[in-house]
Amino acid sequence: GAGVSQSPSNKVTEKGKDVELRCDPISGHTALYWYRQRLGQGLEFLIYFQGNSAPDKSGLPSDRFSAERTGESVSTLTIQRTQQEDSAVYLCASSYPHETQYFGPGTRLLVL
Amino acid sequence: KNEVEQSPQNLTAQEGEFITINCSYSVGISALHWLQQHPGGGIVSLFMLSSGKKKHGRLIATINIQEKHSSLHITASHPRDSAVYICAVSRSGNTPLVFGKGTRLSVIA
Numbered sequence: 684g685a686g687v688s689q690s691p692s693n694k695v696t697e698k699g700k701d702v703e704l705r706c707d708p709i710s711g712h713t714a715l716y717w718y719r720q721r722l723g724q725g726l727e728f729l730i731y732f733q734g735n736s737a738p739d740k741s742g743l744p745s746d747r748f749s750a751e752r753t754g755e756s757v758s759t760l761t762i763q764r765t766q767q768e769d770s771a772v773y774l775c776a777s778s779y780p781h782e783t784q785y786f787g788p789g790t791r792l793l794v795l
Numbered sequence: 796k797n798e799v800e801q802s803p804q805n806l807t808a809q810e811g812e813f814i815t816i817n818c819s820y821s822v823g824i825s826a827l828h829w830l831q832q833h834p835g836g837g838i839v840s841l842f843m844l845s846s847g848k849k850k851h852g853r854l855i856a857t858i859n860i861q862e863k864h865s866s867l868h869i870t871a872s873h874p875r876d877s878a879v880y881i882c883a884v885s886r887s888g889n890t891p892l893v894f895g896k897g898t899r900l901s902v903i904a
Binding site: 716718724725726727728731739742774776781782783784785786787788789 | 825826828830837838839840843881883890891892893894895896897
């Protein structure tokens with residue numbers, strides 16, 4: 684099967700606009716993670732979904748960020764009223780329980 | 796202090812050299828991961844380990860749980876090994892990863 688896919692691969696938006704990023708995990712993976720990597724910096728955790736449990740939102744940097752997941756499939760990360768500091772590569776990963784995480788190619792977001 | 800520390804930050808090696816990248820962590824973990832990130836490319840998981848040693852081709856990863864330390868070794872390094880190598884830990888089960896800042900490796904022919 685296919686790996687983790689993300690769309691769009693690149694997104695340029697104006698400050699103040701909302702953006703929606705999509706992640707299609709590997710089929711059957713119950714865990715789904717969103718991470719962010721700002722230019723020249725390390726990876727940071729944003730939000731985590733595990734099956735039907737309540738998501739772990741402890742990494743979201745502000746209430747402008749939210750994410751949803753439909754069952755054990757697609758997830759969308761939404762950033763409202765984007766700011767320039769939101770510019771980053773947004774990475775999605777998925778896994779079976781207690782197994783290796785597989786990363787998608789990322790969405791490169793640029794906020795002008 | 797970061798929960799996951801890597802050294803060195805940057806490393807330049809000649810082709811064929813033996814390379815070691817170190818990772819220390821300060822929290823209890825269920826597993827440690829080594830990831831590879833090529834320039835402009837995605838992230839690939841190299842190893843996930845909770846004890847002992849794992850080997851894949853020219854790559855070897857070891858972990859010492861008591862000392863909270865792991866090493867990634869590359870034997871007979873090649874320019875195509877040039878990438879950022881990232882150490883990450885999961886605290887328990889299926890939890891999100893906590894990442895080190897990465898080691899940028901350049902292997903020169």
